[in-house]
Amino acid sequence: MIYLFGNDLSLALTSLVAIVNPLGVTFVFRRLTISATPVERAKLSTRIALYAMAVILGSYFFGSFVLGFFGITLPALRIAGGLVIALSGWQLLNRSEELSASEVTNTASPVSMAFFPLTMPLTAGPGTITVAIALGAARAERSASGVLVAIAAFFLATLAVAAIVLLCYRNADRLARLVGQEGIRVVTSLSAFLLLCVGVQIITAGVIDVARLATEQG
Numbered sequence: 001m002i003y004l005f006g007n008d009l010s011l012a013l014t015s016l017v018a019i020v021n022p023l024g025v026t027f028v029f030r031r032l033t034i035s036a037t038p039v040e041r042a043k044l045s046t047r048i049a050l051y052a053m054a055v056i057l058g059s060y061f062f063g064s065f066v067l068g069f070f071g072i073t074l075p076a077l078r079i080a081g082g083l084v085i086a087l088s089g090w091q092l093l094n095r096s097e098e099l100s101a102s103e104v105t106n107t108a109s110p111v112s113m114a115f116f117p118l119t120m121p122l123t124a125g126p127g128t129i130t131v132a133i134a135l136g137a138a139r140a141e142r143s144a145s146g147v148l149v150a151i152a153a154f155f156l157a158t159l160a161v162a163a164i165v166l167l168c169y170r171n172a173d174r175l176a177r178l179v180g181q182e183g184i185r186v187v188t189s190l191s192a193f194l195l196l197c198v199g200v201q202i203i204t205a206g207v208i209d210v211a212r213l214a215t216e217q218g
Helices: 002-020 022-032 038-070 074-093 101-106 118-123 126-141 144-170 172-217
Strands: none
Touching: 002 022, 002 126, 002 144, 002 172, 022 118, 022 144, 022 172, 038 118, 038 126, 038 144, 074 126, 074 172, 126 144, 126 172, 144 172
């Protein structure tokens, strides 16, 4: 049972950390909240961490029901989510590092952006929701005790990811000073490229699932 819990925790934590990418999005968060005071940014960080937990856990527990209600299959979700992730990574990869005048104006009220766009899609976007739903759907194949282990592991992983996001966002300025302007560009570009790769990987998994289903039905 302990071994199973460890495997579930490792899978959930690595999957969520890889898709959320707290360090990489921290610099995007800092750029979008450039006009916020330290107090406002601290409040925003707490709200975003809580909102992200709610989105992830909600997707984990209720995502399969929503998909079933609308007749959406998991492979279709993976392909659609992967496309959105890949597009986001591509846009971020080609975005200028500096804020334009319009972006500065849009950040005049950072508190109003707590849920959108700072939580969704920046922190817990389509990729995170896709991963959470996929892990949630996988638990249905477990025994009763295995389901409890999976839920406990996923909840702990979600809590850990939210804590990492909170820590990174609250210390965005310190991290920026630590890595420097060149470091920010490198981390942002690398994160964008990894996000693009994750999107392609999710699309590939969805296509493979569709091909497998077609083969079984044929």
